[in-house]
Amino acid sequence: MKKFFKIVGWTLLVLIVFLFGAASLFMYKVKNGFPVSYETEKPTISFPDSTPAILVFSKTTGFRHAESIETAKPIFIEIAKKRGWFLYETEEGGVFNAEQLAKFDVVLFNNTTGRLLDESQQATLQSYVEQGGTLLGIHGAGDNSHHWPWYEANLMGAEFSHHPLAPQFQTTSVIRDADADSTLAQGLPNQWTSSDEWYVFYKQPTDAKILFHIQGDKILPSGNMLWMKDKNFGMGKFHPVAWQKTVGKGRSFYTSMGHSKDVWGHPEFVRMIENAMEWGIKN
Numbered sequence: 234m235k236k237f238f239k240i241v242g243w244t245l246l247v248l249i250v251f252l253f254g255a256a257s258l259f260m261y262k263v264k265n266g267f268p269v270s271y272e273t274e275k276p277t278i279s280f281p282d283s284t285p286a287i288l289v290f291s292k293t294t295g296f297r298h299a300e301s302i303e304t305a306k307p308i309f310i311e312i313a314k315k316r317g318w319f320l321y322e323t324e325e326g327g328v329f330n331a332e333q334l335a336k337f338d339v340v341l342f343n344n345t346t347g348r349l350l351d352e353s354q355q356a357t358l359q360s361y362v363e364q365g366g367t368l369l370g371i372h373g374a375g376d377n378s379h380h381w382p383w384y385e386a387n388l389m390g391a392e393f394s395h396h397p398l399a400p401q402f403q404t405t406s407v408i409r410d411a412d413a414d415s416t417l418a419q420g421l422p423n424q425w426t427s428s429d430e431w432y433v434f435y436k437q438p439t440d441a442k443i444l445f446h447i448q449g450d451k452i453l454p455s456g457n458m459l460w461m462k463d464k465n466f467g468m469g470k471f472h473p474v475a476w477q478k479t480v481g482k483g484r485s486f487y488t489s490m491g492h493s494k495d496v497w498g499h500p501e502f503v504r505m506i507e508n509a510m511e512w513g514i515k516n
């Protein structure tokens with residue numbers, strides 16, 4: 234009998250150690266990123282002469298907002314066609330080389346999540362923006378899965394905390410800033426109503442000019458962890474959801490809106506993204 238309890242005891246101990254180890258490894262990977270593969274092969278792209286060019290990047294190695302990503306793609310193509318712009322869409326990082334990137338006026342991260350580029354590709358994108366390029370990001374492009382400090386500081390200028398889960402989607406007014414950039418704001422109403430997964434950041438975006446905000450006290454910000462209960466952290470009542478930044482000689486624009494495919498049915502949202510593309514091309 235004694236032997237039996239000894240075996241059970243040791244088995245339990247081994248099991249506990251194993252589970253603890255597995256949980257620690259998982260937490261480490263969540264914090265530092267899961268191993269991903271990087272594409273380095275240079276694609277063949279036929280750039281038309283003297284036509285503004287937009288690169289749409291839809292790679293994900295973290296959570297994939299599949300419906301929003303796929304719904305957006307034909308809309309981008311349609312916008313580019315209507316405006317006479319060249320558009321290249323890819324989920325492969327090989328295009329992030331100095332020679333090809335320099336030919337694009339705008340790089341748009343379409344709900345990209347996780348680690349996407351190897352170190353040399355990251356450096357290429359960084360110098361592209363700092364030398365005068367434009368980086369646009371939609372929703373998931375601003376979560377905390379990217380593990381890239383330069384990107385977080387210059388696309389968002391604020392660190393993502395969480396998104397509400399009780400409930401996840403909430404309807405509220407999206408309000409335009411009185412001194413919003415005229416190209417970004419053209420054709421957009423002073424306010425519109427939208428339902429989205431409203432991202433919470435730890436603070437207001439640094440050195441940013443706000444295009445749209447929501448009223449932080451009109452949404453329920455509780456996330457999935459105890460310490461996120463009723464927390465909107467540094468966002469406060471004035472809760473930005475779309476903003477621009479200057480990055481060296483270039484610029485960035487980010488909107489935390491865009492979780493579900495439904496946003497692409499809102500002409501205001503689509504117009505905002507079209508305006509951001511035009512704003513980047515004008516730069």
Ligand SMILES: [Zn+2]
Pocket residue numbers: 298372373430492
């Ligand atoms: Zn989302």
